Amino acid sequence: MVLDAWNAKVNQLDKLVSELSDEQLMQEVAPGRNRGIYLLGHLTALADSIFPLLGHEKLALHLFNPFVLTPDKQTGDLPPVSELRQDWTKVKTVLAEKIAAVSPDEWFQKHTAVSEEDFAKEPHRNKLNVILSRVSHVDYHLGQLQFLKPKQ
Amino acid sequence: MVLDAWNAKVNQLDKLVSELSDEQLMQEVAPGRNRGIYLLGHLTALADSIFPLLGHEKLALHLFNPFVLTPDKQTGDLPPVSELRQDWTKVKTVLAEKIAAVSPDEWFQKHTAVSEEDFAKEPHRNKLNVILSRVSHVDYHLGQLQFLKPKQ
Numbered sequence: 001m002v003l004d005a006w007n008a009k010v011n012q013l014d015k016l017v018s019e020l021s022d023e024q025l026m027q028e029v030a031p032g033r034n035r036g037i038y039l040l041g042h043l044t045a046l047a048d049s050i051f052p053l054l055g056h057e058k059l060a061l062h063l064f065n066p067f068v069l070t071p072d073k074q075t076g077d078l079p080p081v082s083e084l085r086q087d088w089t090k091v092k093t094v095l096a097e098k099i100a101a102v103s104p105d106e107w108f109q110k111h112t113a114v115s116e117e118d119f120a121k122e123p124h125r126n127k128l129n130v131i132l133s134r135v136s137h138v139d140y141h142l143g144q145l146q147f148l149k150p151k152q
Numbered sequence: 153m154v155l156d157a158w159n160a161k162v163n164q165l166d167k168l169v170s171e172l173s174d175e176q177l178m179q180e181v182a183p184g185r186n187r188g189i190y191l192l193g194h195l196t197a198l199a200d201s202i203f204p205l206l207g208h209e210k211l212a213l214h215l216f217n218p219f220v221l222t223p224d225k226q227t228g229d230l231p232p233v234s235e236l237r238q239d240w241t242k243v244k245t246v247l248a249e250k251i252a253a254v255s256p257d258e259w260f261q262k263h264t265a266v267s268e269e270d271f272a273k274e275p276h277r278n279k280l281n282v283i284l285s286r287v288s289h290v291d292y293h294l295g296q297l298q299f300l301k302p303k304q
Contacts, residue, residue, distance in 0.1 A: 001281050002154075005288065030182035030299050129153050132284075136157065139288040140295035147182045147296075 002132050003099060009138040010092050013043060013145075017088065020148050022081040029144045034072040036148050037081055039141045041067030044088045046137060047095055053111040053130050056098055060087045102127065154284050155251060161290040162244050165195060165297075169240065172300050174233040181296045186224045188300050189233055191293045193219030196240045198289060199247055205263040205282050208250055212239045254279065 017025075017040060025036035034042075045063040052058060063084075066075050079087075107128040110119035119125055169177075169192060177188035186194075197215040204210060215236075218227050231239075259280040262271035271277055 001276050001278075001284055004276065005284055009288065032303050033299060124153050124156065132153055132157055136161065136288050136291040139292040143292035143295040144299075147185060151184050 002128055002135065005135045006099070006131050007096065009135050009142070010047075010096070013138055013142055014088075014092065016142065016145055016149075017085065020145075024148045025081050027148055029147045034144070036145060037078060037084065038067060038072035039145050040081070040084050040088060041078065043138060043141055044084065044091050046134065047088075048091045050095060050130060050134065051098065053113060054098055054102060054127060055112060059091050059094060063087060099131070154280055154287065157287045158251070158283050159248065161287050161294070162199075162248070165290055165294055166240075166244065168294065168297055168301070169237065172297075176300045177233050179300055181299045186296070188297060189230060189236065190219060190224035191297050192233070192236050192240060193230065195290060195293055196236065196243050198286065199240075200243045202247060202282060202286065203250065205265060206250055206254060206279060207264060211243050211246055215239060251283070 020036060025040060028035050029039065041063050044060060045067045048058050048060045048063065049068075058064075063079075066078055108123075108126045110116070110125060111127045111130050114122075114125045172188060177192060180187050181191065193215050196212055197219045200210050200212045200215065201220075210216075215231075218230055260275075260278045262268070262277060263279045263282050266274075266277045
């Protein structure tokens, strides 16, 4: 159920991003707020950060600093939207493969950022819970990104 | 994990709503978009709609038409924000009690809006999955409602 929800959200984001032009993605989602490009980079970097939790290398490490650690409009040298679209597609595609390869039991094992001691006390800090929290996180920003589309 | 996520989202929404004044909730979250009051009513009505899926009566049936079936700003007679705040508090409080009373096994039974035939084919259409999808739905609008707070 959680993996279905993740895949559905990824597809929803993918569809929205494909419907937005590069120009639209350069706009702020609301006055004074994050731009579309920032949210796309942010969501790509956060999806990318799932890889290490499952025991894999990140694919888009270079996005973490500008799109997660740095607020929007505080760094001048963001990659172009066209490049970000490619990063997003690569991350979501490979991530889907890696997620599909995880066995049911494995989802309930601890993710790599939790110590054995903590996991013994808090067994909900497992791999599946990371995906669960990321589903919701995508939706949080989807609601904002959607403002870049003209009002129907 | 899903119930923890639901409770955390409810608390997050609750905190945000308590930090927003009635005047702030009367504002649009972005130019031409839904007002805070509409999103509060919408999220209350959708939380309320979980009751029947668990076999209980709705507590705020009167909110469904103006806040779910009707778009914002197309009906003149919305309840005052103060009343909506009370509805929200009542719904979230009673819902938390009802949710806590559901047994683990019961969560994986079909919700009342699914037929036996469909459920046999699609066992993920269970009660827990309703909560899962609502967690994400709350986050979708939380990301928008948060725009009513002054930018830090």
